[in-house]
Amino acid sequence: MSTVFSNAASLEAAVGHSLGVTDWLLIEQDRIDQFADATGDHQWIHVDPVRAKEGPFGATVAHGYLTLSLVNYFLPQLMTVENLAMGVNYGCDRIRFPAPxxxxxxxxxxxxxxxxxxxxxxxxxxxVRVTIEIEGSDRPACVVDTISRYTFA
Structure with missing residues (x-):
């Protein structure tokens, strides 16, 4: 369930507090292939299941940047900012990919x-620090500090 913020003061009061967790998302080969097509990154560890089975991960793996891009999918599940004149993605800091x-x-x-x-x-x-967790893994797939700018109406 998304945490709702209606003004700057409510955001300031949330510093240091958890936004909870999202629903689980299954990562299927079709999504990986579509990302490969969109970015031109067709490295075999991502798109060749037969070769990848013998590779370092035992199967194909999602691109790190695909995993990072899913932050945009998860953020609205974590938080909603209301009463906005405008909100923009300003960037990211400290991006890490600890596990495939x-x-x-x-x-x-x-x-x-x-x-x-x-x-x-x-x-x-x-x-907002977003951690993308992998079910059953002790290590996250991605940890990123997202930066957004909000102008309230």
Missing amino acids: VVVGSRIRGSGEVTGVESLANGAVQVV
């Missing part, structure tokens, strides 16, 4: 607001 996502794995996102900074015109810059 093997095809057939289920992943989910968890989040924590780690910082809120006031900007001009009443806008705020919010840093």
